[in-house]
Amino acid sequence: MKTIGQTVKMIRQIKGFTQSEVYSGVMSRSFAHRFENGENDISAAKLFKILDNLSISANEFRFIQNDYHEPTATSLKRRLLRAYNGHDLQTMGQIIAETQKSSRLSYKSVAAMGQILVVTYYSKTFTVTPAMENLWDTLFASQTWTLEEIRQAQILLPIAVSRHQEKLISEIVRRFENNCRQYLQAVDDPFHIADELMDLYLSLFQIELNLAQYQSAKEILNKIRQVNTLDLSWNGRFQQQLITAVWQLYFGSEKKGLALIAKLVAVENLYSPPVDHNLLAIIKVRKRLAKQYRKANAVD
Template structure:
């Protein structure tokens, strides 16, 4: 990875900007020259001011600094989540085994997440490994979640099935954490999409545990917040949540029509997952209603 100043110089020259245009009023010309030569450090405040002049976000800066590549942890995270969304469990198992003993903490963390997802799907009552237990401790007992924990939200819900933890408290913590990042004007990190992904897992956990009263009441929480900030993918997740909810607590015929429309939507990365989820919960809802009729 390049020196911070070297990357700033690279971006500045690529955009055809002079040192005066970038650094004026922030640092002196001599400081800027030393910085771009890799001979000086800079405070976070001044760095952010310079990045704003360059028109580059902090995330993009790190991407450029890493030779226009995401870091290894982010690449692996994408592979893990893509495999889960596509219900590609052989690939998920491969990633868990390949990186489970890695000396890179980020890779080992993602290998643990792959193992959690794989175990949650296939063996609901399996015992947590020490790595899974550490992941639970790191996420659950963090007082205030930032984006890293928010992105782990669906993983946390998968772990809850093993820990017998209070689902409503975790839902409240997730929603409160997301609320700090979004307003009616903007959602710069797409946290509403992340929240809906979490809510989809949370709804399935509530239903899977037989907490039907809480699952019924959960609709109001799913529909709260700044839904106007959802992207098309977030809206798709919301419709999937509502379809499952309607099968259980609304008009099943209406849900059947919603499911038919959802199955026609082609979203390559997550299409197999949508079909599997719909097939599973449609059948479980039928069993739920049959049980109610027998009472």
């Protein structure tokens, strides 16, 4: 693997920058020469200044430094979620098998997430494994989460249900929202945190419905309306509309809910086979259960 200096040199040359443009005010020309040859190291503060001058993010730099590959744990998590959305349980099982015996915390987190996704595909509750317990303890040990913890934290919800600690759901949501606010900026969402919020709200909405906590489920509509739609990716907007549609099926206008669902399904049907099997599965289940709810509660 190249040194940091050698990678900086490669990027500088690709972009056509001179050493003066990149290193002026950061280091001397002689030091820059040794740095680019891998002979000198620099502080993180100086590296960040250099990356700013190169107009490249730290994440992209790390990607290039790793020979244009993501960190293995990140790649495994991405593959896991892609397999889950496609209901490819065989691939999910392979990824879980690859990671669950690892001593590395990042791999254990992937294993725990995979185990939860697999078991919740079949059941609303499950036996909490040691990997899940470890992830639970790690996340609850701190009030402050980085992006990595935020992107894992929503799986605390089904763990809480399976541990019969539903009373902690509100605490999990509070922590999640508070930590997300640290990354959401007034006019920008550089880390796509709005998508993470919408993903959490979709999981929370379904759990509240499963637990027959209908008043809490009703309140989630207000939460998703507070998320700036302009900050959402296409997937986040889809989830926002799915929550809205299911909310209408249960608590509002069934006609409006079905009309919105028809639009969502029409978009999904543009692809054959469907890309997001979970969307269609959620719609199928919620249409049936919403009818039962409306009948039992005499919702007009």
